[in-house]
Amino acid sequence: MGIDPVSLIVALIGASTPILLAAIGELVVEKSGVLNLGVEGMMIVGAISGFIIAVNTGSPWLGFVAGAFGGAVLSLIFALLTQYLLSNQVATGLALTLFGLGLSSLMGEAYSGINPPLTADLFPAALRDIPVIGPILFGHDLIVYLSVLLVAGTWYMLRHTRMGLILRAVGESHEAAHALGYKVIRIRIYIILFGGACAGLGGAYLSLVRVPSWTEGMTAGAGWIALAIVVFASWKPWRALIGAYLFGGIAALQLRLQAAEINIPVMVLDMSPYLVTILVLVIISSDRGRAALNAPAALGKVFHASG
Numbered sequence: 001m002g003i004d005p006v007s008l009i010v011a012l013i014g015a016s017t018p019i020l021l022a023a024i025g026e027l028v029v030e031k032s033g034v035l036n037l038g039v040e041g042m043m044i045v046g047a048i049s050g051f052i053i054a055v056n057t058g059s060p061w062l063g064f065v066a067g068a069f070g071g072a073v074l075s076l077i078f079a080l081l082t083q084y085l086l087s088n089q090v091a092t093g094l095a096l097t098l099f100g101l102g103l104s105s106l107m108g109e110a111y112s113g114i115n116p117p118l119t120a121d122l123f124p125a126a127l128r129d130i131p132v133i134g135p136i137l138f139g140h141d142l143i144v145y146l147s148v149l150l151v152a153g154t155w156y157m158l159r160h161t162r163m164g165l166i167l168r169a170v171g172e173s174h175e176a177a178h179a180l181g182y183k184v185i186r187i188r189i190y191i192i193l194f195g196g197a198c199a200g201l202g203g204a205y206l207s208l209v210r211v212p213s214w215t216e217g218m219t220a221g222a223g224w225i226a227l228a229i230v231v232f233a234s235w236k237p238w239r240a241l242i243g244a245y246l247f248g249g250i251a252a253l254q255l256r257l258q259a260a261e262i263n264i265p266v267m268v269l270d271m272s273p274y275l276v277t278i279l280v281l282v283i284i285s286s287d288r289g290r291a292a293l294n295a296p297a298a299l300g301k302v303f304h305a306s307g
Contacts (some may be wrong), residue, residue, distance in 0.1 A: 050066050
């Protein structure tokens with residue numbers, strides 16, 4: 001049994017969308033100089049928040065909104081701890097992931113084995129049935145197209161708007177931005193909330209479309225892969241899109257290799273996305289000049305407004 005390239009590409013796009021949403025949110029957060037390692041926790045809380053609301057209201061769209069809201073609420077805890085109480089960003093992010101995993105397990109106790117409402121296709125069947133390009137271009141739901149638009153919007157905002165200029169200035173030198181009169185803490189809190197909403201939306205897409213069901217720990221490291229993609233992308237939105245599709249492609253190919261009964265041990269296939277994550281991080285780290293050139297200068301540094 002062979003592997004159909006069209007169905008592989010369609011599956012690749014669907015598998016990549018949760019990671020892409022989380023990665024683009026984290027990319028903007030890191031461009032503002034904040035390192036939030038709690039992406040995994042925000043994704044899983046978004047997954048269960050969206051699942052609960054979608055099941056109880058019968059509307060997947062309300063579920064997506066709830067997922068984004070759940071991720072943003074969890075990120076607010078991170079924002080208050082790191083921006084006002086000046087806690088260590090790395091330790092706080094790791095604690096946020098553990099808290100999110102525990103909270104989602106508690107919230108999702110009564111929701112295992114339940115099917116969420118279906119998400120409607122965006123385009124009519126006549127377009128989706130066009131050979132080859134139909135499934136690839138028109139065979140997805142609204143969130144997939146929204147994720148690509150989010151990448152384009154983020155790129156435009158960072159490169160061509162005053163807001164992007166201020167955000168990059170805060171990420172490069174928060175002292176200089178503060179001296180120019182910009183509200184560094186307020187800007188960073190808004191950006192952290194945006195990143196949390198993106199991660200939560202990615203989690204909701206996972207539980208409502210990608211799987212679709214609720215299982216404890218269902219993100220299975222997707223948040224960590226999103227963090228690796230930001231580094232892989234050198235903090236550039238379009239590279240994040242490529243990176244997310246690369247990792248999503250590996251996940252989609254893994255399932256099809258198993259279905260095609262190609263003689264590769266299941267354990268090797270299961271760990272392949274994480275092996276690639278480690279490999280990417282090693283390659284990027286070996287090029288110190290390139291990483292230092294693109295990483296925001298104030299990334300992870302604590303800011304305290306003394307004036």
